[in-house]
Amino acid sequence: MSRHDVETAIAEELYRIAPDIDLADVDRGADLREEFDIDSMDFLTLVTALSKRFGTDMPEADYQQMRSFDALATYLQTHTS
Amino acid sequence: MPSLGADMEAGTLVEQLIAPGQPVKRGDVIGAVETQKGVIEIEVFEDGVLETWLIEIGTEVPVGTALAVIRSDDEVAEDIPPEPQKDVQEPVTAKPPPAQVGTRPRITPAARRLMAQMGVDAADLDIAAGETIARVDIETRHPRAKPKPQADMRTAIAAAMSRSKREIPHYYLSHTVDLTAADAFATRTNAGRSPEDRLLITVLYAKAIARAVGKYPEFNGHFKEDLFHPSEAVHLGLATHIRGGGLVAAALLDAEDQPLDALMASMRDLVTRVRAGRFKARELSDATITLTSLGERGVDQLYGVIYPPQVAIVGVGTQRMQPVVHEGQVTARLAASLTLAADHRVSDGHRGALFLRAIDKFLQEPETL
Structure with a gap:
C-alpha cells in the first residue's frame, strides 16, 4: 500500500475521533495523543479501527512505535504487504 | 427575609414571581430581595402552594421576617393559615413602593443575566408594561437568546x-x-x-x-x-x-x-x-x-x-x-x-x-x- 493511502486511512480514522483537529495544523512528527488531544480510550478506538482496516494485529507491545502520525504511518506500511 | 451574609440586617423585597395560589417546588425562585450586595433570588425549600405574600414589593424588612406563607403538600387543605396580621407585620422602614406596576416591566435577575450574556436589550423584546419577565421568557421571545448546547452543558455543570x-x-x-x-x-x-x-x-x-x-x-x-x-x-x-x-x-x-x-x-x-x-x-x-x-x-x-x-x-x-x-x-x-x-x-x-x-x-x- 502506498504511503499516501496509509496516511489517508489514518487521517480518516482520526477525523472520526477528533473532527475538530485539522491535519494541516498538527506536527506529524510530534506525539499523536498531544497533537489530536486524544486519551487512551480514543487511542484504543483508533488502533481497533486501523487494525481492522489493515488486517494487522497492532499489538500493545508495539504502541511505542506508533507515537506520532508519521511513526504510525511507517508502522502500518511496514506491517502490511 | 433570609440572612444572606452575617453582616446583613435587612433587605428589600423587589420581586414577587409567584402569585398567591400557585404551586411551588423546592428550589423554585419565588422572588428577589435587594441587599447591599445586589439583588439576590429567593428559593423555596419545600413543595407546596404559595398561600399569600406577607410583604409588599418595595418594603424593607429585618432579617427573619416572614415574607410569604407556603402551605406544604403534607398539610391538609382545610388547614387554612391564619390571616396575616398586618399590624404586627408592619415593616420597620416602609418606603413608598417603586413605580413597579403598570409602568415598566419587571425583569428577574436571572433573566437580566441571560440578556447581558446574549447582548439582548429589553427594548428588543415585546414586553407589556407591568409584566414580569423571567429567564424562560427571554428564551422564547428572542431567537438569538436560545442558548447553544455547549452553553446548556456549562449551565448544567454550573448548577x-x-x-x-x-x-x-x-x-x-x-x-x-x-x-x-x-x-x-x-x-x-x-x-x-x-x-x-x-x-x-x-x-x-x-x-x-x-x-x-x-x-x-x-x-x-x-x-x-x-x-x-x-x-x-x-x-x-x-x-x-x-x-x-x-x-x-x-x-x-x-x-x-x-x-x-x-x-x-x-x-x-x-x-x-x-x-x-x-x-x-x-x-x-x-x-x-x-x-x-x-x-x-x-x-x-x-x-x-x-x-x-x-x-x-x-x-x-x-x-x-x-x-x-x-x-x-x-x-x-x-x-x-x-x-x-x-x-x-x-x-x-x-x-x-x-x-x-x-x-x-x-x-x-x-x-x-
Whole structure:
C-alpha cells in the first residue's frame, strides 16, 4: 500500500475521533495523543479501527512505535504487504 | 427575609414571581430581595402552594421576617393559615413602593443575566408594561437568546457543582497506589488479544471501586431529603471529557455484577455514546458513585466535586514512574495518586481511608477482580 493511502486511512480514522483537529495544523512528527488531544480510550478506538482496516494485529507491545502520525504511518506500511 | 451574609440586617423585597395560589417546588425562585450586595433570588425549600405574600414589593424588612406563607403538600387543605396580621407585620422602614406596576416591566435577575450574556436589550423584546419577565421568557421571545448546547452543558455543570459546593460538606483524602501489578496484569492480558478485546487500566480502577463499595456501602447511594439511601447496585459514573468543552458523568450500570471483560465492553460503549451525545436518562440520574480519572496526560492529583445526590467521588491522578519504598528499597515504580472526596453528612475520614485502602488492595490483586 502506498504511503499516501496509509496516511489517508489514518487521517480518516482520526477525523472520526477528533473532527475538530485539522491535519494541516498538527506536527506529524510530534506525539499523536498531544497533537489530536486524544486519551487512551480514543487511542484504543483508533488502533481497533486501523487494525481492522489493515488486517494487522497492532499489538500493545508495539504502541511505542506508533507515537506520532508519521511513526504510525511507517508502522502500518511496514506491517502490511 | 433570609440572612444572606452575617453582616446583613435587612433587605428589600423587589420581586414577587409567584402569585398567591400557585404551586411551588423546592428550589423554585419565588422572588428577589435587594441587599447591599445586589439583588439576590429567593428559593423555596419545600413543595407546596404559595398561600399569600406577607410583604409588599418595595418594603424593607429585618432579617427573619416572614415574607410569604407556603402551605406544604403534607398539610391538609382545610388547614387554612391564619390571616396575616398586618399590624404586627408592619415593616420597620416602609418606603413608598417603586413605580413597579403598570409602568415598566419587571425583569428577574436571572433573566437580566441571560440578556447581558446574549447582548439582548429589553427594548428588543415585546414586553407589556407591568409584566414580569423571567429567564424562560427571554428564551422564547428572542431567537438569538436560545442558548447553544455547549452553553446548556456549562449551565448544567454550573448548577450541579454549585449545588454540590453549597450543600455537601466535602472531606478529602489522598493515597498513593502502586500500579505495578495492575499494569502488568493489563499488559499480560492484552498480549494475545486483538485491539477490540484489550483492557484499559481504567477498567481496573472501575472494578476495584465497585468491589470496594460492597464493604463500604456509605459511599454508594444518594442523599435525599436529609437521609442517605444506600444502593445495592453499583452504578459507577464515569466523568468523561467532551471534545470542545464540557463533562458528562454517565454511569456504568450494575458495575459490580459485570466480569472485567464485559465491564470493559460496557465502558467502551458508554464512552463512545457519551462523546456522540447519546445516552439514556437513567445513565445520568442513577449513578451512585463517580470515578474521575485524569488519564495519561494529566497531572498528579485531583480532588473531585461530588455530583449531587451522590455522596462520593474517587479520583485517580496520572500514573507515572515515581520513587516508592518497595521491600525496604527506594525504587522507581509505576504509581498514581488515589483520592476521595466524600460527604461528611454520611461518612467520616476513618471509613473513607479504609475505603481507599480497600480499592488499593484490589488493585494489588488484579486477577481477583
